[in-house]
Amino acid sequence: xxxxxxxxxxxxxxxxxxxxxxxxxxxxxxxxxxxxxxxxxxxxxxxxxxxxxxxxxxxxxxxxxxxxxxxxxxxxxxxxxxxxxxxxxxxxxxxxxxxxxxxxxxxxxxxxxxxxxxxxxxxxxxxxxxxxxxxxxxxxxxxxxxxxxxxxxxxxxxxxxxxxxxxxxxxxxxxxxxxxxxxxxxxxxxxxxxxxxxxxx
Amino acid sequence: xxxxxxxxxxxxxxxxxxxxxxxxxxxxxxxxxxxxxxxxxxxxxxxxxxxxxxxxxxxxxxxxxxxxxxxxxxxxxxxxxxxxxxxxxxxxxxxxxxxxxxxxxxxxxxxxxxxxxxxxxxxxxxxxxxxxxxxxxxxxxxxxxxxxxxxxxxxxxxxxxxxxxxxxxxxxxxxxxxxxxxxxxxxxxxxxxxxxxxxxxxxxxxxxxxxxxxxxxxxxxxxxxxxxxxxxxxxxxxxxxxxxxxxxxxxxxxxxxxxxxxxxxxxxxxxxxxxxxxxxxxxxxxxxxxxxxxxxxxxxxxxxxxxxxxxxxxxxxxxxxxxxxxxxxxxxxxxxxxxxxxxxxxxxxxxxxxxxxxxxxxxxxxxxxxxxxxxxxxxxxxxxxxxxxxxxxxxxxxxxxxxxxxxxxxxxxxxxxxxxxxxxxxxxxxxxxxxxxxxxxxxxxxxxxxxxxxxxxxxxxxxxxxxxxxxxxxxxxxxxxxxxxxxxxxxxxxxxxxxxxxxxxxxxxxxxxxxxxxxxxxxxxxxxxxxxxxxxxxxxxxxxxxxxxxxxxxxxxxxxxxxxxxxxxxxxxxxxxxxxxxxxxxxxxxxxxxxxxxxxxxxxxxxxxxxxxxxxxxxxxxxxxxxxxxxxxxxxxxxxxxxxxxxxxxxxxxxxxxxxxxxxxxxxxxxxxxxxxxxxxxxxxxxxxxxxxxxxxxxxxxxxxxxxxxxxxxxxxxxxxxxxxxxxxxx
Numbered sequence: 001x002x003x004x005x006x007x008x009x010x011x012x013x014x015x016x017x018x019x020x021x022x023x024x025x026x027x028x029x030x031x032x033x034x035x036x037x038x039x040x041x042x043x044x045x046x047x048x049x050x051x052x053x054x055x056x057x058x059x060x061x062x063x064x065x066x067x068x069x070x071x072x073x074x075x076x077x078x079x080x081x082x083x084x085x086x087x088x089x090x091x092x093x094x095x096x097x098x099x100x101x102x103x104x105x106x107x108x109x110x111x112x113x114x115x116x117x118x119x120x121x122x123x124x125x126x127x128x129x130x131x132x133x134x135x136x137x138x139x140x141x142x143x144x145x146x147x148x149x150x151x152x153x154x155x156x157x158x159x160x161x162x163x164x165x166x167x168x169x170x171x172x173x174x175x176x177x178x179x180x181x182x183x184x185x186x187x188x189x190x191x192x193x194x195x196x197x198x199x200x201x
Numbered sequence: 202x203x204x205x206x207x208x209x210x211x212x213x214x215x216x217x218x219x220x221x222x223x224x225x226x227x228x229x230x231x232x233x234x235x236x237x238x239x240x241x242x243x244x245x246x247x248x249x250x251x252x253x254x255x256x257x258x259x260x261x262x263x264x265x266x267x268x269x270x271x272x273x274x275x276x277x278x279x280x281x282x283x284x285x286x287x288x289x290x291x292x293x294x295x296x297x298x299x300x301x302x303x304x305x306x307x308x309x310x311x312x313x314x315x316x317x318x319x320x321x322x323x324x325x326x327x328x329x330x331x332x333x334x335x336x337x338x339x340x341x342x343x344x345x346x347x348x349x350x351x352x353x354x355x356x357x358x359x360x361x362x363x364x365x366x367x368x369x370x371x372x373x374x375x376x377x378x379x380x381x382x383x384x385x386x387x388x389x390x391x392x393x394x395x396x397x398x399x400x401x402x403x404x405x406x407x408x409x410x411x412x413x414x415x416x417x418x419x420x421x422x423x424x425x426x427x428x429x430x431x432x433x434x435x436x437x438x439x440x441x442x443x444x445x446x447x448x449x450x451x452x453x454x455x456x457x458x459x460x461x462x463x464x465x466x467x468x469x470x471x472x473x474x475x476x477x478x479x480x481x482x483x484x485x486x487x488x489x490x491x492x493x494x495x496x497x498x499x500x501x502x503x504x505x506x507x508x509x510x511x512x513x514x515x516x517x518x519x520x521x522x523x524x525x526x527x528x529x530x531x532x533x534x535x536x537x538x539x540x541x542x543x544x545x546x547x548x549x550x551x552x553x554x555x556x557x558x559x560x561x562x563x564x565x566x567x568x569x570x571x572x573x574x575x576x577x578x579x580x581x582x583x584x585x586x587x588x589x590x591x592x593x594x595x596x597x598x599x600x601x602x603x604x605x606x607x608x609x610x611x612x613x614x615x616x617x618x619x620x621x622x623x624x625x626x627x628x629x630x631x632x633x634x635x636x637x638x639x640x641x642x643x644x645x646x647x648x649x650x651x652x653x654x655x656x657x658x659x660x661x662x663x664x665x666x667x668x669x670x671x672x673x674x675x676x677x678x679x680x681x682x683x684x685x686x687x688x689x690x691x692x693x694x695x696x697x698x699x700x701x702x703x704x705x706x707x708x709x710x711x712x713x714x715x716x717x718x719x720x721x722x723x724x725x726x727x728x729x730x731x732x733x734x735x736x737x738x739x740x741x742x743x744x745x746x747x748x749x750x751x752x753x754x755x756x757x758x759x760x761x762x763x764x765x766x767x768x769x770x771x772x773x774x775x776x777x778x779x780x781x782x783x784x785x786x787x788x789x790x791x792x793x794x795x796x797x798x799x800x801x802x803x804x805x806x807x808x809x810x811x812x813x814x815x816x817x818x819x820x821x822x823x824x825x826x827x828x829x830x831x832x833x834x835x836x837x838x839x840x841x842x843x844x845x846x847x848x849x850x851x852x853x854x855x856x857x858x859x860x861x862x863x864x865x866x867x868x869x870x871x872x873x874x875x876x877x878x879x880x881x882x883x884x885x886x887x888x889x890x891x892x893x894x895x896x897x898x899x900x901x902x903x904x905x906x907x908x909x910x911x912x913x914x915x916x917x918x919x920x921x922x923x924x925x926x927x928x929x930x931x932x
Binding site: 020122190197199 | 254265266267268283388
C-alpha cells in the first residue's frame with residue numbers, strides 16, 4: 001500500500017519524577033505499528049497490529065490520521081485519511097484504542113493516551129506529538145499535568161535545538177542556568193521542585 | 202482502657218507519628234551519590250536522591266522517582282533485559298522493615314504486590330525489588346469520587362483486597378497497615394502493597410518501635426493496647442469499605458490525637474449506608490475485637506458479589522482471579538445474586554435483605570433533642586439531594602422557590618417567627634430537664650464533627666425517623682470511661698468549633714493545606730485586584746438578573762435604582778474582599794472579624810447613602826413583602842425615604858451579621874455555594890425588616906454581593922488540597 005517509512009523522526013522518553021514516563025515524538029509525521037524491528041516505527045505499540053499500521057501527520061495546526069491498515073476514529077472506519085479532533089478515540093486493529101487530545105489551545109502539540117491496556121515498547125504512560133512546545137505544569141490544560149507542581153516547565157524547540165524554560169534556577173546536566181537553558185535528548189533537568197530526565201530512543 | 206494510660210499512650214503516639222517525618226527528610230538528605238547536589242531538598246518531597254539514568258544497583262537502571270513512602274523512596278526502573286520493576290530504597294538499618302519483607306518475600310498471590318528480591322548496593326543501602334504497578338492507587342480513585350464510588354466498583358475493590366488479606370492471614374501474617382494508599386489496581390487486578398510491615402501473628406506482642414507507622418485513620422482501637430491480631434485488618438477493611446461508599450473516612454479529626462480518640466470511643470455514623478453495608482461496616486468497626494467478624498471471608502460473605510464486568514472496569518481482563526481464594530463454599534453460597542442498588546444512599550430505608558437481621562446494627566440511644574435531630578436530618582437529606590442536582594436545575598428551583606416565597610411571605614414569615622419562638626421556649630425547657638441526668642449521653646462523642654455538608658445521613662442515627670425499627674439497639678458496648686472522655690472531648694469541640702473541618706485531615710495534611718494558602722503580601726494584592734475586577738463583572742451580571750427577576754413582579758426598576766444597586770453591591774463586595782483577603786488561610790477570632798466588617802459596613806452604608814443622594818433614587822417598599830414591625834423608627838432614620846443613619850445601621854448590621862470571610866475562603870466546599878447566598882439573603886431580609894428598610898433592596902444587594910464575592914475569590918479544588926505529603930505509590 002505504502003512504502004515503509006524508513007526515515008525515523010526524532011524521539012525521546014521523558015521521565016518526570018513522581019509523575020510518569022512519556023514518549024515524545026518531534027517529527028511532523030509519525031508511524032504507529034507493531035514493534036517488530038528496532039527502529040521500525042516511531043511509535044511501537046505492543047498490540048495486535050501490523051508493522052506499519054497508521055500514520056499521523058501534523059499539517060499546520062491540524063492532525064490527520066492516515067490508515068495503512070484497519071483504523072477507526074470514533075467508531076467510523078477511516079478510508080484513507082481522517083482529521084483528528086480533541087477527544088477522538090482512535091481504534092487500531094480490533095484491540096488497541098487510543099484517545100487523541102489537544103490539551104492546550106495555543107499549542108499544536110497533541111497527546112495520545114491509551115484507553116485499552118496496551119503500552120509502547122519500551123513502556124510509557126502516554127505519547128506526546130510535540131510541535132513547538134510541550135507544557136508540563138499543574139494546570140489542566142498543560143500537555144502533561146503535574147498536579148503537585150507550583151510552576152510550569154516548558155520544553156520548546158528553537159531551530160533544531162531543544163530548550164527548557166522554567167522560572168527560577170535550573171540545573172541542566174550539572175550546570176546552573178537561570179529561567180531557561182539548552183537541553184539535549186539525554187539531559188537531566190532539575191529545578192527547585194521538579195526533576196525530569198530525557199532518554200533518547 | 203483507663204483514661205490516664207490512654208493519654209500517656211496518646212502522647213507517645215503523637216510523638217512517634219511526628220518522628221517519622223524528619224526521618225523521611227533525612228532520607229532525602231543523604232545524597233551520597235547524588236551528583237552535584239547543592240540545592241536544598243524541597244519541602245514538597247518532589248526530589249529524589251537518584252535521577253533518571255543512574256544505576257545504584259547492579260543490573261537495574263532507574264528511570265524516574267515514583268514516590269516517597271514512609272520508609273524510603275520508590276523508583277521505577279528497568280533491568281538490563283527490560284523488566285520493569287519498582288525499587289524501594291531502604292536507607293539506614295531499618296531492621297524492622299527488612300525483617301518484615303524477608304518474611305513475605307516468597308508469598309504468591311494475585312492480589313499481593315510481588316516482591317522479587319532484596320539487594321544491597323555498594324553504599325550498604327538495601328533495595329527491595331518489587332513488581333511495578335502502572336494502574337491507579339485506591340486513594341486516587343476515592344479522591345475522584347468525593348461522594349463515594351458506585352457500590353459495584355467498591356465491591357470489586359473490596360473483594361480483591363479481601364482475597365489478598367485472607368491469603369496473608371492464612372499464612373499467619375497480619376498486614377497491619379491496610380489503607381487506600383497501599384492498594385493499587387493493575388490490569389484489572391487489585392494489588393496490596395506494603396505488607397512488609399506485617400508481623401507474624403505469633404509475635405504480635407507489643408514491640409514498641411513499629412508503632413509509629415501506619416495511618417491513624419485505619420487504625421483499630423486495640424492497637425493502643427499493643428494488640429495486633431487479624432481483627433485489626435478486619436477493622437481497616439471496614440473503614441476502607443465505608444470510605445469507598447461515602448468518600449470520607451468515618452473518623453475525621455484535626456489532629457492525630459483526635460482521630461485516635463474517636464477510634465477508641467466514637468460510634469461510626471453508618472446511617473448513610475444501605476443494608477447490608479451498614480451492618481457489615483458497623484460490625485467490622487466494633488470497638489471490641491471479639492465482636493468483629495472473626496475472619497475476612499466471614500465479613501465478605503455478608504456482601505453481594507461484585508459483577509465480573511465491573512471488576513473488568515477496574516482495568517482487568519476477566520474475573521478477579523483472587524476471588525477463588527476466598528474459599529469457604531458456605532460463605533460464597535450466601536452471596537446474593539440479586540442485583541444490588543447502585544447507590545447505597547438511594548436504598549436507604551428499604552431493606553429486603555435478611556442478612557441484616559442476623560447482624561444487629563449497634564446504635565446507642567443518643568440524647569439529642571428530637572426536633573433538632575429530625576430537622577438536621579431533613580436538612581442534610583435536602584442538602585444531599587440538592588448537591589446531586591445539576592446547576593441549571595438548581596437555578597430553576599431557586600427561581601421558583603424565590604417566587605413562591607415572595608408570594609406567600611406575608612403568611613409564612615410570621616408563622617415561621619412564631620414557630621421559632623415556640624421552639625426556643627421548648628428547647629430551654631428540654632435542656633433544663635436533660636441536664637439533671639447527664640449520664641444518659643455517653644456517646645455524644647459521636648457528635649464531635651458536625652455532619653459534612655454533602656454527606657448523606659449526616660448526624661442521624663440508624664433506627665430513628667427515616668428507618669424505624671431497623672438497627673435496633675442490642676448489646677451496645679458502653680465503655681465505662683467514655684463519659685469522662687466524651688466530656689473532655691465536648692470541651693475540645695467547643696474550642697475547635699470554628700476551626701475548619703477537613704476531609705481525612707490530620708496535622709501534616711493540615712499543614713500542607715495551610716502552606717497552600719500562605720501567600721506574600723504583593724501576591725495577595727495582585728490576587729485581590731484581579732478578584733475585585735472580576736467581582737465588578739459578576740455584580741453587573743447579577744444586578745441584571747435581579748432586575749429581570751423583580752420586574753416580573755412589579756414595574757421595571759428605574760435606571761437610577763439599578764445604578765444604586767450596582768454601585769452598592771460593588772462597594773459591598775469590595776469592602777468584604779479587602780479584609781478577607783488578609784484573613785485568608787488564618788483562623789481569626791470571629792467576633793473581631795465581625796467588628797472589622799461592621800466598620801466596613803458603616804462605610805458601605807455611607808456609600809449607599811451617597812449613591813442614593815447622587816442618583817436621587819427613591820427606594821420604594823415592595824408591598825408584596827411583609828410590612829415591618831410596628832415599632833416606629835425615629836425621624837432621624839426615616840423621613841419619607843431612608844436617611845443616612847438608616848443606611849449606616851442597615852449595612853453595618855448586614856456586614857457584621859453574615860460571616861463574609863467564609864465566602865472568600867479558598868478552601869470553601871464549592872466555588873459558588875447557593876446555600877451561602879441564601880443565608881446572606883435571608884439575613885439581609887431580616888435586617889431590612891428589623892430596621893424598616895424598604896424591601897427587597899437589601900436582599901438584592903446581599904445576594905449580588907454574595908455571588909460576586911464567591912465567584913471572584915480564589916478557590917482551590919478539593920482534589921488538589923491534599924497530596925504533597927501523600928505520595929506513597931508503589932510500596
